[in-house]
Amino acid sequence: MAARLYLPEVWANDMERRRKANVPGDLAFQTKPEIALDLIKRAQDWGVPFRFVVADAGYGDSTAFLAGLEEQQVLYVCGVESTFGVRKPEEVQAAKAAPPPEYQGKGRRRLPRPAPLYKAKDVAESLPEEAWQTVAWREGTKGTLSKQFAAVRMHWGKGNPALDRAKVSSMATGPEGWLLLERPLPGEEGDRKWYYSNLPADTSLKRLVALAHARWVKEQFYREAKGVCGLDNYQGRSWQGLHRHLALVMLSYSFLMQQRTKAPGDPDGAFSPLWVCPDLAGRA
Numbered sequence: 001m002a003a004r005l006y007l008p009e010v011w012a013n014d015m016e017r018r019r020k021a022n023v024p025g026d027l028a029f030q031t032k033p034e035i036a037l038d039l040i041k042r043a044q045d046w047g048v049p050f051r052f053v054v055a056d057a058g059y060g061d062s063t064a065f066l067a068g069l070e071e072q073q074v075l076y077v078c079g080v081e082s083t084f085g086v087r088k089p090e091e092v093q094a095a096k097a098a099p100p101p102e103y104q105g106k107g108r109r110r111l112p113r114p115a116p117l118y119k120a121k122d123v124a125e126s127l128p129e130e131a132w133q134t135v136a137w138r139e140g141t142k143g144t145l146s147k148q149f150a151a152v153r154m155h156w157g158k159g160n161p162a163l164d165r166a167k168v169s170s171m172a173t174g175p176e177g178w179l180l181l182e183r184p185l186p187g188e189e190g191d192r193k194w195y196y197s198n199l200p201a202d203t204s205l206k207r208l209v210a211l212a213h214a215r216w217v218k219e220q221f222y223r224e225a226k227g228v229c230g231l232d233n234y235q236g237r238s239w240q241g242l243h244r245h246l247a248l249v250m251l252s253y254s255f256l257m258q259q260r261t262k263a264p265g266d267p268d269g270a271f272s273p274l275w276v277c278p279d280l281a282g283r284a
Contacts, residue, residue, distance in 0.1 A: 002042065003246045004035050005239065023239045032058065033065035040074060054215040057081050060196055063158045066174060070198060077180070077197040077211040082121035084194060086154035089176050091115035114171050117160040120194040123152060124181040134185065135209045145213075147182050147190070151205050154179040156196055176201075180208050225253050 011017055012029035030038070036059055043050065053076040059065050060078025069076045095115040127150050136146035159171025177198040184190035195212045197203075225231035229252045234245040 001048065001250060002039055003243070003250075004039060005242055006030075006032055006035060021237050021239050031062075033062040033068070037065065037068040037072070040069070040072060044072065051075060052077065052211055052214075054211060054218075055079065056215065057084075057194075060084070063156055063172060063174065066156055066196065066198075067172075070175060075197075075199055077195055077199065077208065077214075079212070079215075080120060080194045080196050082119065082192070082194060084120040084196065085117045085157040085160070086120060086123060086179050086196075087115040087117060087157040087173055089153055089155060092155050092173060092176075113161040113168055114157070114159065114173050115155075116162060117157045120179060120181070120196075121192070123154070123179060124150070124183070124192065124194070127152070127181070132183070133205060135206055137206075137209050137213045146185065148185055149183075149205060149209050150181045151208055152179045152181070153177070153201060154196075178203065178208060180212055182209075182212075221253060225249050228256065229253050 007023070007027075007029065009029045012023075012027075017023075018025075036055065040053060053069060053074050055065075055076070055078045057079040060080040061084060066076070066078065092115045095113065131150045131152075132148045133150070134146055135149050136144045138145055153176055155176050156174035157172070159167070161168070161171065175198065177196060180195040180197060182193040182195070184192075195208075197208060197211070199208065199211075222231065229249045231246075231249045234242055236242060236245075
């Protein structure tokens with residue numbers, strides 16, 4: 001639908017480069033999560049219908065990105081790294097109810113310390129076997145795709161109060177959400193993965209899994225658009241030219257996907273981005 005070029009900070013601060021490439025003068029350096037939040041806000045302003053945002057750990061690991069989605073009141077399921085910090089709801093409540101630190105009579109009053117911080121991988125390793133369920137999310141070219149999953153209610157957290165030099169003022173705790181954990185089926189090899197979501201507490205595990213794995217459609221777009229629509233063939237050095245190229249590629253790809261869904265059969269078993277998981281039918 002839309003995209004925007006990421007300019008490394010050294011590029012963004014090079015006025016001569018910017019002038020030669022016609023980069024807009026009011027465009028300041030932004031991180032990729034900040035660009036993503038701008039694109040989501042643009043979609044909202046344009047009235048684009050969507051209910052969820054899915055992203056990989058490059059975005060999900062940024063608590064500022066998660067906070068930005070929550071501020072925009074957007075539901076999300078984002079991949080995170082194994083070291084992603086979370087806090088237990090009962091310990092967050094206990095920390096809030098604890099009396100404030102005693103004033104020492106010098107300087108500013110000490111801030112209350114937040115609840116302990118845990119890593120996503122440590123939470124996964126601490127769960128009993130009965131917490132894990134086998135869930136299938138779709139049919140692939142080699143059969144049904146399934147792994148084992150567990151979901152635990154947690155708060156995302158930033159800053160570990162157990163560290164001696166940790167500054168309470170730099171710590172943060174997000175609203176309660178889901179920590180979704182993924183591991184290979186017993187006897188199989190594969191990567192373990194972690195996700196964080198702000199979906200409601202009554203969300204089913206199957207729905208969390210379906211949304212967590214909806215992001216692969218985006219990866220398919222990049223692969224097919226490069227091979228079919230020339231996404232990687234642009235060789236210009238113009239800001240406007242590149243974004244026009246991206247727009248034309250996306251329009252072309254969308255047209256081809258519509259034609260694919262109208263075809264009587266799909267001999268190569270390819271998956272259309274317009275397909276909706278049965279678990280999400282009627283709610284997408």
